[in-house]
Amino acid sequence: MSKYKILFGITGSIAAYKSAYLIxxxxxxxxxxxxxxxxxxxxxxxKATLEGxxxxxxxTDSFAEGEMMNHINLVKWADLAIVCPASANxxxxxxxxxxxxxxxxxxxxxxxxxxxLIVPAMNTLMYQHPATQSxxxxxxxxxxxxxxxxxxxxxxxxxxxxxxxxxxxIFEYILRSIPKNVTLVKRLKVLVxxxxxxxxxxxxxxxxxxxxxxxxxxxxDYFSRKGHTVTCFLAKHVTITPSGxxxxxxxxxxxxxxxxxxxxxxxxxxxxxxxxxxSDYSLETIELNGKKLLAPVDKKIDSxxxxxxxxxxxxxxxxxxxxxxxxxxxxxxxxFKFTNTFDGEExxxxxxxxxxxxxxxxxxxxxxxxxxxxxVQNNFTIFDKDMKSFPAVNAEELSRNLEHLxxxxxxxx
Numbered sequence: 001m002s003k004y005k006i007l008f009g010i011t012g013s014i015a016a017y018k019s020a021y022l023i024x025x026x027x028x029x030x031x032x033x034x035x036x037x038x039x040x041x042x043x044x045x046x047k048a049t050l051e052g053x054x055x056x057x058x059x060t061d062s063f064a065e066g067e068m069m070n071h072i073n074l075v076k077w078a079d080l081a082i083v084c085p086a087s088a089n090x091x092x093x094x095x096x097x098x099x100x101x102x103x104x105x106x107x108x109x110x111x112x113x114x115x116x117l118i119v120p121a122m123n124t125l126m127y128q129h130p131a132t133q134s135x136x137x138x139x140x141x142x143x144x145x146x147x148x149x150x151x152x153x154x155x156x157x158x159x160x161x162x163x164x165x166x167x168x169x170i171f172e173y174i175l176r177s178i179p180k181n182v183t184l185v186k187r188l189k190v191l192v193x194x195x196x197x198x199x200x201x202x203x204x205x206x207x208x209x210x211x212x213x214x215x216x217x218x219x220x221d222y223f224s225r226k227g228h229t230v231t232c233f234l235a236k237h238v239t240i241t242p243s244g245x246x247x248x249x250x251x252x253x254x255x256x257x258x259x260x261x262x263x264x265x266x267x268x269x270x271x272x273x274x275x276x277x278x279s280d281y282s283l284e285t286i287e288l289n290g291k292k293l294l295a296p297v298d299k300k301i302d303s304x305x306x307x308x309x310x311x312x313x314x315x316x317x318x319x320x321x322x323x324x325x326x327x328x329x330x331x332x333x334x335x336f337k338f339t340n341t342f343d344g345e346e347x348x349x350x351x352x353x354x355x356x357x358x359x360x361x362x363x364x365x366x367x368x369x370x371x372x373x374x375x376v377q378n379n380f381t382i383f384d385k386d387m388k389s390f391p392a393v394n395a396e397e398l399s400r401n402l403e404h405l406x407x408x409x410x411x412x413x
Contacts, residue, residue, distance in 0.1 A: 003032040004032070004080070005031070005077055006033045006078065006174070007034055008034065008082055008084065009082065009103045010035060011040065011083060011103065012039075012040025012041050012043065012087050013086075013087045013122065014044055015085040015164035016044035017045055018085070018164055018167050019045065019084055019085065019167075020053060021167045022167035022170055023050065024053050025168070025171055027054065029226065029227040032054075033054045033056070034054065034074065035050045035054060037060050038090065038101055038103055039101070040087075042058075060101075060102060072109055075110055079114060080114060080115045080117070080174065080177060081107075081110060081116045081117070082118075082174065083118050084164075084170060085120070086118045088120075088122045088126040088129070091139070092131055092132060094107045094139060095138045112142075112143055115177040117145045117174065118136075118139060118144055118145070118147065120136070120147070120164075121149070121162065122162045126162065127161055127162035128161065145173070149163055149164070149165065150163040150164065150165050150166070151163060188223070188228040188270045188271060189228070189229045189267075189270045190228050190229065190269065190270065190272075191230075191269045191271070191272045191273070192220040192223070192231070192232045192245075192273045193216065193232075193233040193256070193272075193273070193274050193275055193276035194211075194217055194220065194233065194238065195238040196209040196212075196213070196277040196279075197209075197235065197252055197253050197256055197279045198236075198252060199296075201286065201296055201297070202299060203297070207281075208279075210371075211235070213235055214376060216234075216276070217232075217238070217241060219395065220232040220242035221242035222399035222400070223403065224243065224245045229245075230242070230245035231245060231246045231247075233250055233263075233276065234247050234249055234250070236250065250276075252279075252282070253278055253279045253318075256318065257318050260322065261321075264325040264331075265325055265327055266327065268328045269326065269328055269331055270331065270332065270406070270410060271332035271410075272332070272334065273334045273402065274322060274335045278315070278319075280314065280315055281312035281313065281314055282312065282313055282315055283310060283313075284311045284312060285311045287310075287311070288301065289305055317358065319333075319335045319358040319360065320357050322358070323358075323359055332362075332409060333358065333362075334360060335358050335360045336364045336365075337350050337351050337363055337366075339365065339367045339368070342367075347367065350365075351363045351383050352387065362382055362383065363382075379392075380393075380395075380398045384405075
């Protein structure tokens with residue numbers, strides 16, 4: 001499937017800087033974007049930024065050498081056109097058929113079988129002026145989709161209407177404007193778990209593992225950047241946190257298990273990527289000078305005691321219960337198997353065992369031998385149910401491979 005093509009017009013408004021975020025989000029969601037900027041627009045945002053984001057030249061001049069037919073060719077190329085931000089000057093020109101630059105010429109040549117969106121941004125008085133309101137009404141009657149403005153503090157210091165909508169809201173308007181017969185890359189609802197559990201001994205001591213949550217944070221961050229909806233379960237002690245997703249903190253085995261059961265049973269996720277390093281054992285009792293106490297002990301145990309005995313109980317595998325917890329009974333499950341062996345056959349047996357017990361769709365294998373001195377995990381291998389393998393050298397490549405496999409698997413259902 002070819003990418004959906006967006007012709008992105010930018011006019012001379014101080015809100016032009018927000019267009020960079022929106023263009024970036026469009027690119028991350030597999031749209032192709034070409035920017036048309038007025039000369040005044042480039043006084044607020046530079047060509048280098050826009051070309052770096054889109055990978056295309058920025059077009060501004062109707063009479064540039066070799067580009068005399070851009071007002072026709074670019075209209076044919078695009079699937080959707082948007083002007084964001086649209087100044088009062090450009091809006092009034094468009095409504096009156098004035099074509100004195102490339103952007104307004106493109107509007108006159110627009111193919112009305114394709115969506116055209118205008119996102120106004122200006123001072124309140126300019127927005128409410130009868131000329132502007134008349135122009136917006138006329139453009140809407142012609143078939144242009146006029147987005148509302150936000151209301152709030154404006155760059156000039158005034159408070160009122162005319163403020164550019166937030167880029168994330170504009171992105172949703174773009175999605176809703178795309179014809180229903182156009183198939184876009186599906187956006188997933190993903191739950192990621194990351195970091196190691198901590199089992200408390202007393203008020204200051206605990207048992208944990210070497211998980212940093214770094215790989216999980218990279219995966220959650222990647223899926224969020226690509227426009228998927230991400231909920232990330234994150235160990236409380238993890239310092240590297242992903243952006244752009246809902247975060248739920250956990251600490252112990254029981255804490256994680258209870259929260260996962262609750263969230264999975266109440267929400268319709270497409271997939272779970274379960275990286276959390278979960279304790280195989282939890283504390284049951286503590287023997288102190290021959291006296292048995294229930295764990296954990298509330299206060300710090302005195303270090304003067306000669307002997308401290310910790311009794312552990314085995315935990316069930318949370319991975320084995322995730323599909324049963326899920327509201328979506330067709331949920332895809334990806335679990336991780338961390339090993340500490342140079343024996344490849346032993347690793348594969350561990351993967352197969354986990355695959356069978358958890359009924360997972362994919363298992364990601366990683367070994368301690370591929371952990372760097374600063375605790376960065378590299379060299380992952382994804383296995384499907386037939387033990388077909390897909391390597392990834394780092395967490396970013398792993399994220400891309402997982403997204404591809406998930407979209408392919410869901411698309412095939």
